[in-house]
Amino acid sequence: MADNTTDTKSSNQMWGGRFASGPDAIMEEINASIGFDKKLFAQDIRGSIAHATMLAHQGIISGDDKDKIVHGLNTILSEIEGGNFEFSRQLEDIHMNIEARLATLIGPAAGRLHTARSRNDQVALDFRLWVKEELEKTEQMLTGLIAAFLDRAEEHAESVMPGFTHLQTAQPVTFGHHCMAYVEMFGRDRARVRHAIEHLDESPIGAAALAGTGYPIDRHMTAKALGFREPTRNSIDTVSDRDFAIEFLSIAAIAGMHLSRLAEEIVIWSTPQFGFVRLSDAFSTGSSIMPQKKNPDAAELVRAKTGRINGSLVALLTIMKGLPLAYSKDMQEDKEQVFDAAESLELAIAAMTGMVRDMTVNTARMKAAAGSGYSTATDLADWLVREAGLPFRDAHHVTGRAVALAESKGCDLAELPLSDLQAIHADITDKVYDVLTVEASVASRKSFGGTAPSEVRRQIAFWRARN
Numbered sequence: 001m002a003d004n005t006t007d008t009k010s011s012n013q014m015w016g017g018r019f020a021s022g023p024d025a026i027m028e029e030i031n032a033s034i035g036f037d038k039k040l041f042a043q044d045i046r047g048s049i050a051h052a053t054m055l056a057h058q059g060i061i062s063g064d065d066k067d068k069i070v071h072g073l074n075t076i077l078s079e080i081e082g083g084n085f086e087f088s089r090q091l092e093d094i095h096m097n098i099e100a101r102l103a104t105l106i107g108p109a110a111g112r113l114h115t116a117r118s119r120n121d122q123v124a125l126d127f128r129l130w131v132k133e134e135l136e137k138t139e140q141m142l143t144g145l146i147a148a149f150l151d152r153a154e155e156h157a158e159s160v161m162p163g164f165t166h167l168q169t170a171q172p173v174t175f176g177h178h179c180m181a182y183v184e185m186f187g188r189d190r191a192r193v194r195h196a197i198e199h200l201d202e203s204p205i206g207a208a209a210l211a212g213t214g215y216p217i218d219r220h221m222t223a224k225a226l227g228f229r230e231p232t233r234n235s236i237d238t239v240s241d242r243d244f245a246i247e248f249l250s251i252a253a254i255a256g257m258h259l260s261r262l263a264e265e266i267v268i269w270s271t272p273q274f275g276f277v278r279l280s281d282a283f284s285t286g287s288s289i290m291p292q293k294k295n296p297d298a299a300e301l302v303r304a305k306t307g308r309i310n311g312s313l314v315a316l317l318t319i320m321k322g323l324p325l326a327y328s329k330d331m332q333e334d335k336e337q338v339f340d341a342a343e344s345l346e347l348a349i350a351a352m353t354g355m356v357r358d359m360t361v362n363t364a365r366m367k368a369a370a371g372s373g374y375s376t377a378t379d380l381a382d383w384l385v386r387e388a389g390l391p392f393r394d395a396h397h398v399t400g401r402a403v404a405l406a407e408s409k410g411c412d413l414a415e416l417p418l419s420d421l422q423a424i425h426a427d428i429t430d431k432v433y434d435v436l437t438v439e440a441s442v443a444s445r446k447s448f449g450g451t452a453p454s455e456v457r458r459q460i461a462f463w464r465a466r467n
Contacts, residue, residue, distance in 0.1 A: 031329075034087050036336050037094045041080050043129040044094050045073045047122065050225040051205055052113055058216050060116065065109040072106040073098070094126070095119050116215040117208055120239040120327045124204035127335065129226065131248050134342050135197050141349040142190040142255070146183050146467050148356040150460055153179035157456045160438045161276065161366035162375055169373030172438040175366060177451040180459050182262055187463070189255040196251055200244035203228040207238035210326040240326040242316065245338050249313040252345045256306035259348045263299040266355060270296050275365045280358035283351065298351045305344040312337035370438040374403045374413055379435040379444065388427040398425045412436075 049070050056066035076098055079085040091097045103110040156175040163173035203223035206213065212235040219231035232238040269276035283298035316337045319330055377399050384395035401424045406413050414436035421428045434440055446452040449459065 028089065031092060032089045033093045033332050033335070034089055034091065034097060036339060037123075037126075038087055038097070039335075039339060040094050040123075040126040040130055041098065042077065043126040043133075044098055044122070045077045047125045047129065047205060047226065048098070048113055049073055050222045051117060053225065054218055054222045055112070055115060055215075057221065058218055060215050060217070061112045065112050068106040068109040069102070069113050072102045072110065075105060076101050093119070093123075095122055116213040116217050117205060118210075118239070120209050121204050121207040121235075124207070124239055124241070125226070127242075127338075128200055128204060128244055131244050131338065132197060132200055134338075135193050135200075135248060135251075138251075138255075138342075138345065138349070139190055139193045139197075141346065141353070142186050142193065143467060145349055145353045145356070146186050146190070146463065148353050149179045149183045149186070150463055150467065152176075152356060152361075153183065153456060154460050156361060156363070157460070158453045159361065159363045159366060160370045160442055162370045162372065163451070169369070169375050171378055172370040172375050172441045173445075173451040174442055174453060174456055175361060175363070176453070176456045176460075177442075180456060180463075182258070183459075183463055185258040185261075186255070189251065189258060192251045192254065196244070196247045199247060201229040202232045203230070204232050204238045204241075206231060207235035210236050210239050236326045240323065240328075240331075242320055242331060242334050245334050246313070246316055246320065248338060249309070249316055249341055252309045252341045253306075253313045256309040256345060256348060259352055260303045260306040262352060263303040266299040266359070267296050267303070270294075270299075270359075274369075275362055276369070277362065278360040279355060280360075282358060283355045298355060302348045302351055305348045308344050309341045312341040367438065371412060371414075374406065376413055376436045376438065376441050377403050379441045380413060380432065382444075383432050383435045384425070384428070387429070387431065388425065390425075390427075 052061070052066050052069040052073075055061045056063050061069075076085065079101075085097075085101070087097050088100070091100055099110060099113065102113065153176040156179065157177075159175040160172050161175045161178065162169045163171045163178070203219065203226055205222050205226070206217050206219035223229070223231045232241075266277065266279070268274055270279055279294070279296055279298070284294045284296060316334055319333050323330055380402060381392065381395040381399040384390045384398055385392050388395075390398065402413060402416065402421060405420060405424070406416050409416070414433060418428070418430055421432065435444065442451050443453065446455055449455065
């Protein structure tokens with residue numbers, strides 16, 4: 001191992017002995033990753049401490065050297081966390097920066113740390129640890145977002161609003177039921193997060209460059225020390241696998257899509273034309289020239305963040321698609337995509353949780369809109385099936401005629417005189433008016449998972465028990 005205590009362009013490179021001179025400025029620029037992989041410092045130090053402890057336990061290094069290494073690594077951790085560590089581009093990456101500083105602190109014992117490992121399995125470990133921690137953070141944030149929706153759903157289990165298909169009024173639903181739709185969405189996202197944690201819960205350290213090592217290491221010991229279920233089972237796959245990063249980005253893209261759909265609804269709902277919700281000042285901005293404006297900028301930015309996340313997923317898939325086994329330097333380009341997507345997802349979830357909790361719901365405006373567009377037409381058709389014994393297709397035709405008549409008269413279905421309805425079908429009685437209100441419509445939808453307030457409350461109770 002090269003002596004990392006000197007500071008020349010060539011001797012600081014661990015491959016300096018192979019090349020007559022150091023890389024030129026372009027090579028240094030394209031090769032260095034310290035500008036972004038320094039984010040992995042805590043994971044790198046944690047992995048190195050576990051590795052050194054295992055080496056000493058197996059008699060591969062002395063206990064004295066292990067103690068010096070652990071003390072030195074903890075000192076470096078304190079320096080980095082305290083902002084007192086100077087990162088060097090000439091040392092390329094976080095691994096060599098830490099190793100060079102360790103050599104300065106403890107001398108020759110530092111050179112024993114890299115026994116029985118490679119930067120290939122070292123970076124695989126660091127990155128996997130980071131993604132695992134990020135997934136755990138995402139799980140907590142999604143739980144908070146789900147809780148916000150459960151609170152609003154409970155508050156508005158009976159608040160009537162229009163349900164839409166094709167963004168056209170379809171049938172009355174409750175706002176609580178609409179909120180619970182997002183609970184289901186984000187619940188699936190959280191389940192995907194939990195599955196991803198289970199998938200990646202294997203320790204890469206000990207795979208070395210690609211073939212394993214001849215040293216008598218104990219990979220199960222390091223796996224346990226680092227909180228993994230077990231070590232990986234194939235050294236070639238271990239150093240060339242980035243599925244865990246791609247799976248994280250896939251989850252982030254799906255969750256981002258859900259957040260974007262919600263953001264789009266908030267943007268629409270907060271317009272004066274809809275007026276269903278009003279965002280708090282904390283999540284809105286004004287216009288530089290139009291004093292009346294209150295713009296839903298937070299929702300719009302959540303919508304935009306999804307594009308960045310999607311781009312990160314496509315980028316990493318493209319990076320990986322043509323790589324032969326095992327490790328290739330292309331894989332250095334994996335981290336920035338994941339780091340950026342993780343930051344975007346965290347911001348989006350936090351912003352949306354705040355908007356859901358803070359927004360004011362205009363229940364009167366929602367109720368008025370719920371009755372527009374002949375939204376109880378299906379209830380009339382269902383009544384004709386139940387009470388008049390019509391086949392549904394015939395009932396559908398009769399209802400269509402009733403809607404056309406109401407449209408021509410400029411009134412709602414409930415405002416049509418009984419004589420007009422009986423002229424369309426003689427078996428219609430005045431009992432039909434019991435189903436033509438939006439309240440009666442939502443109350444009747446008692447099928448499992450339906451919009452009836454009683455069913456909404458049943459689903460809220462189910463989710464509260466599992467959240």
